Amino acid sequence: MRFMHIRTRFAPSPTGFIHLGNLRSALYPWAFARHNKGDFILRIEDTDLERSSQEAVDVIIEGMAWLGLDLDEGPIYQMQRIDRYREVVKQMLDSGLAYPCYMSEEELNKLRDQQMASKEKPRYNGLWRPEPGKTLPPVPEGVSPVIRFKNPIGGSVIWNDAVKGQIEISNDQLDDLVIARPDGTPTYNFCVVIDDMDMNITHVIRGDDHVNNTPRQINIMRALGGSPPVYAHLPTVLNDAGEKMSKRNGAMSVRDYQRAGYLPDAILNYLARLGWSHGDAEVFTKEQFVNWFDLESLGRSPAQHNPEKLLWLNHQYIQNSDPVKLAAATKPFAHEMGMDTEAGPDFVQVVSLLKDRANTLIEIAEGAKLFYLPAPNLTADQIKENIAEAVMPVLKDLVEAISTAEPTKEAYAAVFKQILAKYQIKMPALAMPVRYALFATTQTPAIDSVLVVLGKEEAVKRLSKVVQ
Incomplete structure (x- = not known):
């Protein structure tokens, strides 16, 4: 070949x-x-x-x-090629491959109604098609014709479709296609x-x-x-309801996915699997996809959009992304939420901490608020309601221990272990009050990692306000 x-x-x-x-x-x-x-x-x-x-x-x-x-x-742009199309239409008229048709829209609709009433397939009847020995109707005055292609009569069009296999369509099912409208614009x-x-x-x-x-x-x-x-x-x-994907059926535009915090590589990976496969591979790079792609592996059955699968895939890509690149992709979302990513912890560190639990860039940005919003100004009532009095001595010891510890995850983990052993309590009994004292919430990533990212000085300052 x-x-x-x-x-x-x-x-x-x-x-x-x-x-x-x-x-x-x-x-x-x-x-x-x-x-x-x-x-x-x-x-x-x-x-x-x-x-x-x-x-x-x-x-x-x-x-x-x-x-x-x-x-x-x-x-x-096709509209910039109009002169080329008109040139070919003229060539086809000159060579007898096409002809002007003066049948009006009204006549055409009437013909179709008659054909449907007779249970025939609606199609143009070739009234204006020139044939040897045929007398055409008189040309009506003031009517601009459409131009029709002289479709072959008899026989079939056969092609070997790379997905569907051999397809054969009889020429008798095809009427003479309009190739130019009355105003000359091509179809x-x-x-x-x-x-x-x-x-x-x-x-x-x-x-x-x-x-x-x-x-x-x-x-x-x-x-x-x-x-x-x-x-x-x-x-x-098909969409997740089994209907053809379209705007009418709630399909999201590519801009919508971009704004929703999806990564382009995750979208590309997901799209690749909507009708193509390479063994059992689910998560792969763009380079692998190009290397593996062939027409023989295209599926013949309709593919169904699965939003949960796309979200899962986006999570895989976020988890495995380079933190620097991921931080750059997340920053616009953080800025939209009013965060100054330059005033606070290193944003790459924040993203590294949050990425393993996030499905979208928006979720990372939401999580980042903890580190860039002002420190919570807790009232005495809030402290009393959320931090048990019995925990206060424990927190006080924890603050002192953190103050002298190395600012590493391992050192902070050792501090917690030491304090828990001293007071014979479980981690949740201490971690929950610490989270609340730091951020006025009990939901954060691992507390030792949070302390590293927040910074020792800021952590001690926030905890000290509660135990004073």
């Missing part, structure tokens, strides 16, 4: 925000291109002028950049073909909602002398 330079593309329509199901359709062609040392292209299919928006384009580009899906070409299925040909796309990896478009696109491509790419139609991504 001769070497083929792989070229894939992600071609979203910027008519709404991009959710996880959309992003999977970007991830797989990106991974296939990277695995094969090929090219990955972003093409913005923005010919739907009424519904397309620049904001949606921005979200697509930002989301892909956030996930690290780097581009070799693009973004390429989706036509633009896709010209783009894929001009950009030398070798593999089209996309959702299986495009399967019905594929035979039409193959016929146009072959009529223009092109060779169809390899098609791989990915099964639908």
Whole structure:
């Protein structure tokens, strides 16, 4: 087999925000291109002028950049290629591959109603299709025609789908597709073909909602002398209720996950497993994914979104993240919560302490508040209510011991052990009052680690206020 330079593309329509199901359709062609040392292209299919928006384009580009899906070409906008499409439409008209159709919307709707009443498949009847010996109706005045592609009559379109296997569609099921509207703007299925040909796309990896478009696109491509790419139609991504993932069904946008404190590598890992697998591997790096990825391992069944699995995966990535990088990713969330991360303990230390119990960056930032909010100003009543009188002598001894101890986790642990043995009490009986004295809460990470991060001087100052 001769070497083929792989070229894939992600071609979203910027008519709404991009959710996880959309992003999977970007991830797989990106991974296939990277695995094969090929090219990955972003093409913005923005010919739907009424519904397309620049904001949606921005979200697509930002989301892909956030996930690290780097581009070799693009973004390429279809609306900037209108002259090219019109040029090809003219060529097709001149060569008899396409023809003007003057059937009005009203006539077309009437025809479809009649066909449905007769239990026939609604389709254009070829009224304006020129054929040898056929007399066409008189051209109505003042009507701008649509341009239709002369679809082959008889035979079938057959292709070997890399996911679904061989698919065969009879040409008799396909009517003559409109390739240009009355105002001259080209239609989706036509633009896709010209783009894929001009950009030398070798593999089209996309959702299986495009399967019905594929035979039409193959016929146009072959009529223009092109060779169809390899098609791989990915099964639908279902939401956790078993419905197709969409904004209407509550799907979150990529920006939502970013704002909710998810790590891009966790999202990428999760998306990779929504329809692809490599043995039993659940947690893997982006590099491993690219190295392992092939079309043969794509699943044929719909994948189901599992929010709990995604949260678990995000926790795995947070747990195993480099503390410096994790702190940098968490800082914006801490700043949003009003924390000055420069005024207090080293933020990297704080994040290192909190990361093993956190599922999201927001949870880390929430935990960090302990160390950056002002020291609690406890009233006598609060102290009496939350710290038993019998514990006060124990706390006093603890403060003195901490004051002379080395500021290490091991030294503080030894101090606690010594005090507990002296007073014959269990750790919770001492740790809970210490937590409350330090932060006015009884929920914190391990107390010896907390003392290290908070700092000896600050810890002694806060504890001393309670035992005075």
